[in-house]
Amino acid sequence: MMTWHRFRLAGVGLSALLLLAACAGSKAGSSPEPQSAMSAKGEAQPEPQAPPAPSEAKDMSLPPVHVTELNNGLQVNSIVANQLPVVYATLVIRSGGESDPAKLPGLSGLVAQMLKEGTTKRSGAKVAEEIEFLGADLWASSDEENTYVGVRALTEQFDLAMGILAEVAGTPAFSVKELEKLKRRELDRLALSEREPRYIARRTFYRQLYGKHPYGTVDTDARAVKRVRRTDLQRWHREHFVGKNAFLVVAGDVDPERVSEAAQKTFGSWNPGKRAVPTYVDPPRPSDRYILVVDRPGSVQSVIYLGNLAIARANREWIPLMVANQVLGGSAASRLFMDLREKRSLTYGAYSAISERVDVGPFVAYASVRTEVTNEAIGAFFEHLERINQEPAEPEELLNAKRYLSDSFPLKVDTPGKLSELVVELRTFGLPDDYWDRYRQSIRKTSASEAQYVARNYIRPKDSLVVIVGQAADFAQSLQQFGPVTVVSPDGELKARFEDKRPKAGNAGAQRGPIH
């Protein structure tokens, strides 16, 4: 029964060892014959059977989203999904990391954390006690685009939970004493994170890819934590937690009219304010590859992040690009995984993704590989990026990719919490109201030429940024074969540079090897 009590420490992995998942690599091997396939009697092997065909697909329609607006401009979305007596309410503030002041990266995240540390009426401990007494959960966080305050509760507690949600979001105390405590915890957390190669890789990749663009910041830093004052939190909160810059999503066993009433009662007194419009500094537009190695002596693995600026979520080419990415690296059935892991056994898993962003989002391919095979892995990544960039996908690959993306959609809507996320996505990226109704059809309609056309524009191995965190001495210099290499310490101090030694002939970029 006990799964909830380890929740907070999941990051440290207390429960990690109770279960070991299967999804692990396998070494290269050329289709071996089963040596001992039968367990019982020595019967003759029958003809291999084909997997059963699907029966007729059931159609599925999404529950409608009921939308109303409070007088102060706060939009209220509700969805009835009443199979269980639960409700999820999420208040979304339409400002996140993109609105952090330049000198205080991560301010929005600190504001979110401080919401739970006490209101003008009572302490954080009292708020936590009341919400937990209801059997409910309350959370606050921020990402690149938004700040979220959410609660999930049994339906019978809906009104109480909404009251607490509004109290926490609307009237935080931002107590100096609590802020000092949070700062100490954050400094300890940052110190621990900086020991993790994946954290270093991610931070370095985004900083390098986006420069001064707000998406270049993936976490706060010690300097900002030390510098931040109560008035910074208050100012950010006052400006962004206003009706026109917020919306509410409520999903579950609820009546939309009651949701509107509850929202009016709890959020109706908020100032209308105005919608915050972030300023996006132009990110760098590189015209060539750049390989950045962060030296971490003692690493037994190299963490690789490789990619380029790609596309905004609302762009109409998003869906064809997602299909192309599915062929390339979206799952354990995609090319990167099948080759880097299943065939070449370089890694535990290799994937690629298109991140969803309001402004231009990145295409990223990533894997952690044994130090010895770092060069081979980079070569393999470039082979596959070149191929998706140059050639149309095989018809069967395309069919599989589209089938996975469209047919797995019901798994994205099977709980009220997940339905809420779809609505948050609609509003965050300004997608049309019938977007999800048309979503599966749009995927199925994607043609091979469309998928290739977008891959050529948005997956660009010739001007990729490559970030590798690992023991540089073992591989950095020979990365020259892929482009110019810079080696830095985790603090960013320059340690070495190696010039570009790509083969000039035909200017084909990475050496082409056999494609399996």
Place this chain on the structure above:
Amino acid sequence: MGTALGVLVAAATLFLGSKAIAEQNTAALSNLQVTRASLENGLRVVMNQDDTVPTVAVSVYYDVGSRNEVEGGSGFAHLFEHMMFQGSANVGKGEHFSLIINRGGSANGTTSNDRTNYYQTLPSNELALGLWLEADRMRSLAITQENFENQRMTVMEERRQRIDNQPYIPSMLRINELAYGEYWPYAHSTIGDMQDLIDAPLGAVQEFFDTFYAPNNAVLSISGDFDAEDAMQVVQKYFGDIPARATPTFAEPAPPAQASERTETMYDANATLPAFHIAYHIPPNRSPDHYALEILALVLGDGESSRLYQSLVKKKEICQDVAIGTDDRRGPDLFSAWAVMASGHAPKEAQDTILAELAAIADKGVTDRELEKAKNRIRAAFVFGLQSNMARSQRLAEFELYWDDANLLKLELDYYLAVSAEDIKRVAGTYFEASNRTVLNVLPGADPASEEK
């Protein structure tokens, strides 16, 4: 299993009917549609229909985990689990994942001390595919030297990546070794010792399959949008002719004996802050005292309003984080505290607070409000925890496998709600003697006496 069931029956007579129970949320549980069946070969089948979304979850639970491993063969149950994805009579290497993903599904498997499970979620019109894949590997695993070498290397790499190279994770293995001592089934890790993985012989794979992967040693559980009668026909068609085999019953060793407190300090080069474990022996999951101990753990460590989070993290600011819980094993279990210290603080400071809190509860009990809060949390956790088809198929399979009847899940909440303040006070006074305690301190940095064992 027999003993555990006996305990369960005792629990039922002890608790049921003791008082009226909040009914609102138990309704969600008792409304679960559960159908049980079994094939002639002994395969137990649990079906839970719910047409909220057009998906189905299929889980197969085998009654074998790392507890069944023999000394010198640690890690084999998990290594074997990897082999189950390497192909079978009609499924090629790597095809298990790709067949499922390419039809819109997802799949995985896990190994624990007590069982091995395999599961997939699929669009509801692909139920036959999921059942066919599970039946094919239950009947006929493709075991080759090459696949075995691949997976053996992979698991060794997995151990290096996920355990040896991660902060604090080695201590999670060490605390079990220390606390369980001579009780091998739980003292050794599920991932296994590196040397045992190196030594693992190919022949053991077939032997393991023959010994444990029989239909009569498994539970098949289906949840979601399907028709039970139609599904049973497909189950019969694919699984019906897999022959039953004799499987060994788990040879339960004598429970772990401990006469005095055990303490140890270890060093962790990947860590930045000191940390510690405290573990106490307690009875198996679902025994009467276990419910009270779980609620005690909630009062101490669940959520930001819990006693220890408030005192150690918020008021005294000596811990970065703290977790309290039981491991919920089928056999002898542990009640554990785990904390990472805040910088500048040593484990001893927090340990004193935890011991004092346990003593205070043994003396004064918990407040009515704390007890009610814990119960409300559990009621909600039951409802939230059974929302998805996958969650229901797994929980039902587990109940069928461990406790012989998936329907018992519907009554499970009642046992928690029946725990009294007096029960908690009593268990707090029963299990937390120093002689029942194991303490493992973890210090950041290299071991100053690193050559010493």
